[in-house]
Amino acid sequence: MARAATTSDTFNAIAEPxxxxxxxxxxxxxxxxxxxxxxxxxxxxxxxKHLRVLREVGLVRVREAGKQRLYGLDARGLRPxxxxxxxxxxFWNESFDRLxxxxxxxxxxxxxxxx
Amino acid sequence: MARAATTSDTFNAIAEPxxxxxxxxxxxxxxxxxxxxxxxxxxxxxxxKHLRVLREVGLVRVREAGKQRLYGLDARGLRPxxxxxxxxxxFWNESFDRLxxxxxxxxxxxxxxxx
DNA sequence: TTGACGCATTCCGTTATGGGAATATGATTG
DNA sequence: CAATCATATTCCCATAACGGAATGCGTCAA
Numbered sequence: 001m002a003r004a005a006t007t008s009d010t011f012n013a014i015a016e017p018x019x020x021x022x023x024x025x026x027x028x029x030x031x032x033x034x035x036x037x038x039x040x041x042x043x044x045x046x047x048x049k050h051l052r053v054l055r056e057v058g059l060v061r062v063r064e065a066g067k068q069r070l071y072g073l074d075a076r077g078l079r080p081x082x083x084x085x086x087x088x089x090x091f092w093n094e095s096f097d098r099l100x101x102x103x104x105x106x107x108x109x110x111x112x113x114x115x
Numbered sequence: 116m117a118r119a120a121t122t123s124d125t126f127n128a129i130a131e132p133x134x135x136x137x138x139x140x141x142x143x144x145x146x147x148x149x150x151x152x153x154x155x156x157x158x159x160x161x162x163x164k165h166l167r168v169l170r171e172v173g174l175v176r177v178r179e180a181g182k183q184r185l186y187g188l189d190a191r192g193l194r195p196x197x198x199x200x201x202x203x204x205x206f207w208n209e210s211f212d213r214l215x216x217x218x219x220x221x222x223x224x225x226x227x228x229x230x
Numbered sequence: 231t232t233g234a235c236g237c238a239t240t241c242c243g244t245t246a247t248g249g250g251a252a253t254a255t256g257a258t259t260g
Numbered sequence: 261c262a263a264t265c266a267t268a269t270t271c272c273c274a275t276a277a278c279g280g281a282a283t284g285c286g287t288c289a290a
Contacts, residue, residue, distance in 0.1 A: 011130045014126060034267075044267070064257095067265060069266075069267065082200040091142060166237095166238095
Protein backbone atom coordinates (compact mmCIF):
# COMPACT_ATOMS: atom_id res chain seq x y z
CA MET A 1 0.00 0.00 0.00
CA ALA A 2 1.16 3.51 -0.54
CA ARG A 3 -0.72 6.69 -0.64
CA ALA A 4 -4.24 7.09 0.63
CA ALA A 5 -6.86 7.35 -2.06
CA THR A 6 -7.26 11.09 -2.26
CA THR A 7 -10.51 10.20 -3.96
CA SER A 8 -10.80 13.62 -5.42
CA ASP A 9 -13.45 15.08 -3.25
CA THR A 10 -14.62 18.63 -2.72
CA PHE A 11 -12.05 19.36 -0.04
CA ASN A 12 -9.32 18.32 -2.39
CA ALA A 13 -10.78 20.29 -5.26
CA ILE A 14 -10.70 23.56 -3.36
CA ALA A 15 -7.26 22.89 -1.92
CA GLU A 16 -5.71 24.13 -5.15
CA PRO A 17 -5.49 27.95 -5.29
CA UNK A 18 -6.13 28.25 -9.00
CA UNK A 19 -9.27 26.22 -8.68
CA UNK A 20 -10.45 28.53 -5.95
CA UNK A 21 -9.78 31.41 -8.33
CA UNK A 22 -11.89 29.73 -10.97
CA UNK A 23 -14.77 29.21 -8.57
CA UNK A 24 -14.61 32.82 -7.46
CA UNK A 25 -14.66 33.98 -11.06
CA UNK A 26 -17.66 31.83 -11.84
CA UNK A 27 -19.68 33.53 -9.15
CA UNK A 28 -20.16 36.36 -11.59
CA UNK A 29 -21.39 34.56 -14.65
CA UNK A 30 -20.72 31.68 -16.98
CA UNK A 31 -17.40 31.67 -18.78
CA UNK A 32 -16.08 29.94 -21.89
CA UNK A 33 -12.78 28.17 -21.27
CA UNK A 34 -10.49 30.34 -23.33
CA UNK A 35 -11.75 33.57 -21.83
CA UNK A 36 -11.54 32.15 -18.35
CA UNK A 37 -7.99 31.01 -18.95
CA UNK A 38 -6.94 34.40 -20.25
CA UNK A 39 -8.67 36.19 -17.40
CA UNK A 40 -6.83 34.11 -14.83
CA UNK A 41 -3.55 34.06 -16.70
CA UNK A 42 -3.32 30.35 -17.28
CA UNK A 43 -2.93 28.25 -20.40
CA UNK A 44 -6.00 26.73 -21.97
CA UNK A 45 -5.06 23.10 -21.23
CA UNK A 46 -4.39 24.04 -17.65
CA UNK A 47 -7.78 25.67 -17.31
CA UNK A 48 -9.44 22.66 -18.90
CA LYS A 49 -7.74 20.33 -16.47
CA HIS A 50 -8.75 22.29 -13.43
CA LEU A 51 -12.26 22.61 -14.76
CA ARG A 52 -12.35 18.88 -15.16
CA VAL A 53 -11.54 18.33 -11.51
CA LEU A 54 -14.18 20.83 -10.52
CA ARG A 55 -16.66 19.16 -12.81
CA GLU A 56 -15.94 15.73 -11.40
CA VAL A 57 -16.72 16.84 -7.88
CA GLY A 58 -19.76 18.70 -9.15
CA LEU A 59 -18.74 22.23 -8.33
CA VAL A 60 -19.19 23.43 -11.88
CA ARG A 61 -21.52 22.55 -14.69
CA VAL A 62 -21.04 22.88 -18.42
CA ARG A 63 -23.37 24.06 -21.08
CA GLU A 64 -22.77 23.68 -24.78
CA ALA A 65 -23.04 26.86 -26.75
CA GLY A 66 -21.99 26.42 -30.35
CA LYS A 67 -18.35 25.61 -30.38
CA GLN A 68 -17.94 27.01 -26.92
CA ARG A 69 -18.54 25.35 -23.61
CA LEU A 70 -19.83 27.63 -20.94
CA TYR A 71 -18.82 26.80 -17.42
CA GLY A 72 -20.97 27.87 -14.54
CA LEU A 73 -20.88 27.54 -10.81
CA ASP A 74 -22.77 24.92 -8.86
CA ALA A 75 -21.91 25.78 -5.30
CA ARG A 76 -24.12 23.23 -3.64
CA GLY A 77 -21.17 20.97 -3.00
CA LEU A 78 -19.60 23.67 -0.87
CA ARG A 79 -22.32 23.52 1.68
CA PRO A 80 -21.04 20.41 3.48
CA UNK A 81 -17.60 21.98 3.60
CA UNK A 82 -19.03 25.11 5.11
CA UNK A 83 -20.83 23.05 7.67
CA UNK A 84 -17.82 20.98 8.56
CA UNK A 85 -15.67 24.01 9.09
CA UNK A 86 -18.53 25.73 10.87
CA UNK A 87 -18.41 22.95 13.42
CA UNK A 88 -15.30 24.63 14.75
CA UNK A 89 -16.72 28.09 15.03
CA UNK A 90 -17.13 28.10 18.75
CA PHE A 91 -13.51 27.08 19.08
CA TRP A 92 -12.02 29.96 17.18
CA ASN A 93 -14.27 32.27 19.14
CA GLU A 94 -13.19 30.78 22.42
CA SER A 95 -11.03 32.64 24.87
CA PHE A 96 -8.47 29.90 24.58
CA ASP A 97 -7.38 30.19 28.15
CA ARG A 98 -4.86 27.46 27.92
CA LEU A 99 -3.73 28.67 24.54
CA UNK A 100 -3.26 32.19 25.75
CA UNK A 101 -1.13 31.09 28.64
CA UNK A 102 0.78 28.85 26.28
CA UNK A 103 1.54 31.77 24.00
CA UNK A 104 2.58 33.80 27.01
CA UNK A 105 4.97 31.06 28.00
CA UNK A 106 6.50 31.09 24.57
CA UNK A 107 6.98 34.83 24.64
CA UNK A 108 8.61 34.65 27.99
CA UNK A 109 10.95 31.90 26.90
CA UNK A 110 11.94 33.93 23.90
CA UNK A 111 12.66 36.97 26.00
CA UNK A 112 14.77 34.95 28.33
CA UNK A 113 16.74 33.59 25.44
CA UNK A 114 17.33 37.07 24.08
CA UNK A 115 18.94 38.18 27.28
CA MET B 116 8.79 23.70 -13.90
CA ALA B 117 6.63 21.01 -12.47
CA ARG B 118 4.08 21.05 -9.79
CA ALA B 119 2.83 24.20 -8.13
CA ALA B 120 4.13 24.71 -4.64
CA THR B 121 1.23 23.36 -2.66
CA THR B 122 2.79 25.48 0.07
CA SER B 123 1.05 23.50 2.69
CA ASP B 124 -1.67 25.86 3.66
CA THR B 125 -4.79 25.38 5.70
CA PHE B 126 -6.88 24.29 2.73
CA ASN B 127 -4.39 21.59 1.97
CA ALA B 128 -4.16 20.53 5.59
CA ILE B 129 -7.87 19.86 5.85
CA ALA B 130 -8.05 18.18 2.44
CA GLU B 131 -6.80 14.97 4.02
CA PRO B 132 -9.62 12.99 5.69
CA UNK B 133 -7.52 11.63 8.51
CA UNK B 134 -6.39 15.10 9.41
CA UNK B 135 -9.99 16.19 9.56
CA UNK B 136 -10.61 13.29 11.90
CA UNK B 137 -7.79 14.45 14.12
CA UNK B 138 -9.13 17.97 14.24
CA UNK B 139 -12.58 16.72 15.12
CA UNK B 140 -11.16 14.58 17.89
CA UNK B 141 -9.23 17.49 19.32
CA UNK B 142 -12.40 19.48 19.75
CA UNK B 143 -13.04 17.44 22.86
CA UNK B 144 -9.77 17.80 24.68
CA UNK B 145 -6.03 17.53 24.38
CA UNK B 146 -4.62 14.17 23.35
CA UNK B 147 -1.23 12.52 23.60
CA UNK B 148 -0.05 11.11 20.29
CA UNK B 149 -0.23 7.41 21.07
CA UNK B 150 -3.73 7.59 22.44
CA UNK B 151 -4.87 9.69 19.52
CA UNK B 152 -3.36 7.22 17.06
CA UNK B 153 -5.04 4.29 18.73
CA UNK B 154 -8.36 6.11 18.93
CA UNK B 155 -8.27 6.82 15.22
CA UNK B 156 -6.83 3.50 14.20
CA UNK B 157 -3.60 4.72 12.71
CA UNK B 158 0.04 3.96 13.42
CA UNK B 159 1.97 6.27 15.68
CA UNK B 160 4.35 7.58 12.97
CA UNK B 161 1.38 8.28 10.76
CA UNK B 162 -0.32 10.26 13.48
CA UNK B 163 2.88 12.16 14.15
CA LYS B 164 3.21 13.06 10.50
CA HIS B 165 -0.32 14.33 10.19
CA LEU B 166 0.05 16.24 13.42
CA ARG B 167 3.15 17.84 12.02
CA VAL B 168 1.29 19.16 9.00
CA LEU B 169 -1.45 20.47 11.23
CA ARG B 170 1.12 22.08 13.48
CA GLU B 171 2.90 23.74 10.58
CA VAL B 172 -0.27 25.44 9.42
CA GLY B 173 -1.09 26.34 13.00
CA LEU B 174 -4.24 24.30 13.45
CA VAL B 175 -2.90 22.47 16.48
CA ARG B 176 -0.57 23.34 19.30
CA VAL B 177 1.61 21.12 21.45
CA ARG B 178 2.26 21.12 25.12
CA GLU B 179 4.96 19.11 26.81
CA ALA B 180 3.78 16.98 29.67
CA GLY B 181 6.47 14.71 30.99
CA LYS B 182 7.34 12.28 28.29
CA GLN B 183 4.08 12.93 26.56
CA ARG B 184 3.18 15.68 24.14
CA LEU B 185 -0.35 16.88 24.40
CA TYR B 186 -1.90 18.12 21.19
CA GLY B 187 -4.70 20.59 21.30
CA LEU B 188 -6.85 22.38 18.78
CA ASP B 189 -6.23 25.91 17.62
CA ALA B 190 -9.12 26.49 15.26
CA ARG B 191 -8.41 30.11 14.49
CA GLY B 192 -6.88 29.18 11.15
CA LEU B 193 -10.18 27.72 10.07
CA ARG B 194 -11.90 31.03 10.18
CA PRO B 195 -10.58 32.29 6.82
CA UNK B 196 -11.62 29.00 5.26
CA UNK B 197 -15.07 29.36 6.68
CA UNK B 198 -15.26 32.86 5.29
CA UNK B 199 -14.03 31.90 1.87
CA UNK B 200 -16.54 29.11 1.56
CA UNK B 201 -19.18 31.33 3.07
CA UNK B 202 -18.70 33.66 0.15
CA UNK B 203 -20.61 31.11 -1.89
CA UNK B 204 -23.53 30.75 0.44
CA UNK B 205 -25.96 32.76 -1.59
CA PHE B 206 -25.13 30.60 -4.58
CA TRP B 207 -26.00 27.28 -3.05
CA ASN B 208 -29.18 28.84 -1.77
CA GLU B 209 -30.07 30.19 -5.17
CA SER B 210 -32.91 28.79 -7.21
CA PHE B 211 -30.48 27.94 -9.96
CA ASP B 212 -32.93 28.61 -12.72
CA ARG B 213 -30.49 27.86 -15.45
CA LEU B 214 -29.16 24.89 -13.53
CA UNK B 215 -32.58 23.45 -13.00
CA UNK B 216 -33.43 23.68 -16.65
CA UNK B 217 -30.07 22.20 -17.46
CA UNK B 218 -30.77 19.22 -15.25
CA UNK B 219 -34.17 18.90 -16.87
CA UNK B 220 -32.53 18.82 -20.26
CA UNK B 221 -30.24 16.06 -19.13
CA UNK B 222 -33.10 14.01 -17.81
CA UNK B 223 -35.00 14.43 -21.01
CA UNK B 224 -32.03 13.44 -23.12
CA UNK B 225 -31.59 10.35 -21.04
CA UNK B 226 -35.20 9.39 -21.39
CA UNK B 227 -35.01 9.83 -25.12
CA UNK B 228 -31.97 7.59 -25.25
CA UNK B 229 -33.70 4.92 -23.24
CA UNK B 230 -36.52 4.69 -25.69
C1' DT C 231 23.10 4.26 34.52
C1' DT C 232 20.08 1.25 32.18
C1' DG C 233 15.63 0.21 30.36
C1' DA C 234 11.38 1.39 28.90
C1' DC C 235 8.22 4.52 27.16
C1' DG C 236 6.46 8.28 24.02
C1' DC C 237 7.13 10.54 20.09
C1' DA C 238 9.57 12.47 15.95
C1' DT C 239 12.19 11.62 12.05
C1' DT C 240 14.42 9.29 8.31
C1' DC C 241 14.66 6.22 4.43
C1' DC C 242 12.42 4.15 0.81
C1' DG C 243 8.78 2.86 -2.31
C1' DT C 244 4.46 4.04 -4.65
C1' DT C 245 1.10 6.94 -6.35
C1' DA C 246 -1.06 11.43 -7.06
C1' DT C 247 -0.71 15.79 -9.02
C1' DG C 248 0.30 19.92 -11.66
C1' DG C 249 2.48 21.72 -15.73
C1' DG C 250 4.00 21.99 -20.69
C1' DA C 251 3.79 20.68 -25.42
C1' DA C 252 1.63 18.47 -28.82
C1' DT C 253 -2.36 16.51 -30.56
C1' DA C 254 -7.07 14.85 -30.94
C1' DT C 255 -11.95 16.05 -31.27
C1' DG C 256 -16.09 18.49 -32.23
C1' DA C 257 -18.49 22.27 -34.17
C1' DT C 258 -18.78 26.37 -37.19
C1' DT C 259 -17.77 28.79 -41.28
C1' DG C 260 -16.49 29.52 -45.95
C1' DC D 261 -15.18 19.33 -47.94
C1' DA D 262 -11.42 22.37 -46.08
C1' DA D 263 -9.99 25.52 -42.81
C1' DT D 264 -10.51 27.32 -38.39
C1' DC D 265 -11.85 27.95 -33.78
C1' DA D 266 -12.74 26.16 -28.97
C1' DT D 267 -11.83 22.74 -25.97
C1' DA D 268 -10.36 18.21 -24.20
C1' DT D 269 -6.96 14.84 -23.89
C1' DT D 270 -2.59 12.48 -24.08
C1' DC D 271 2.25 11.91 -23.21
C1' DC D 272 5.93 12.99 -20.41
C1' DC D 273 8.42 15.08 -16.65
C1' DA D 274 9.30 16.64 -11.95
C1' DT D 275 7.86 16.77 -7.55
C1' DA D 276 4.70 16.47 -3.70
C1' DA D 277 2.53 13.48 -0.60
C1' DC D 278 1.15 9.30 2.03
C1' DG D 279 2.47 4.89 4.01
C1' DG D 280 5.43 1.44 6.37
C1' DA D 281 9.48 0.01 8.79
C1' DA D 282 13.25 1.14 11.24
C1' DT D 283 15.56 4.22 14.07
C1' DG D 284 16.82 8.37 16.73
C1' DC D 285 16.06 11.01 20.86
C1' DG D 286 14.44 12.85 25.12
C1' DT D 287 12.26 11.73 29.58
C1' DC D 288 11.17 9.04 33.47
C1' DA D 289 11.62 5.14 36.63
C1' DA D 290 14.15 1.50 38.82
